[in-house]
Amino acid sequence: MYVCVCNGITDRTVREAAASGVRCLGELTMRTGCAGTCGACAEVAEQILAETCCQPAAGNDAVIQAA
Numbered sequence: 416m417y418v419c420v421c422n423g424i425t426d427r428t429v430r431e432a433a434a435s436g437v438r439c440l441g442e443l444t445m446r447t448g449c450a451g452t453c454g455a456c457a458e459v460a461e462q463i464l465a466e467t468c469c470q471p472a473a474g475n476d477a478v479i480q481a482a
């Protein structure tokens with residue numbers, strides 16, 4: 416799905432950016448151009464970033480046990 420029509424940025428691109436360490440909209444804009452034109456996509460892009468940042472990577476589930 417296109418998140419940013421102005422710059423042709425998809426949700427996949429936003430998720431990949433988050434997986435590579437992007438944590439805020441400003442950084443996403445610098446790396447991809449998302450939200451750098453009209454800004455209408457900013458809220459959705461931030462939402463996808465937040466969702467992706469909070470999900471554990473597959474196969475990387477850490478179990479923390481109290482001593």
Ligand code: FES
Nearest residue numbers: 419421452453454
């Ligand atoms: S839709 Fe993303 S900058 Fe316009």
